[in-house]
Amino acid sequence: MICFEVNNGKDLIEKLDAHHLPDIVLLEFNMPELDGYETGLWLQDKYPVVRGTGPVHV
Numbered sequence: 001m002i003c004f005e006v007n008n009g010k011d012l013i014e015k016l017d018a019h020h021l022p023d024i025v026l027l028e029f030n031m032p033e034l035d036g037y038e039t040g041l042w043l044q045d046k047y048p049v050v051r052g053t054g055p056v057h058v
Contacts, residue, residue, distance in 0.1 A: 009034025013042060021047055 003022070006012045008031045025043065027036035034042075043050045 008032045009036065009039030009042070012039055016043075016046075021050075025050075 004015055006015060009027075010033050012025070012027075013034070027039055029036035031039070040052050044052065
């Protein structure tokens with residue numbers, strides 16, 4: 001199992017380039033530097049198997 005936490009989308013991209021793709025990625029849309037939407041688009045472009053869902057409000 002791969003588990004890590006990052007503070008922004010750029011950190012996530014660096015971690016994913018250095019590690020295997022995790023089973024699940026939870027993104028906050030209001031992240032600094034590279035927001036969750038842009039990060040999600042990058043994930044879908046780089047890893048076509050990745051799929052997103054709509055926003056969840058709790």
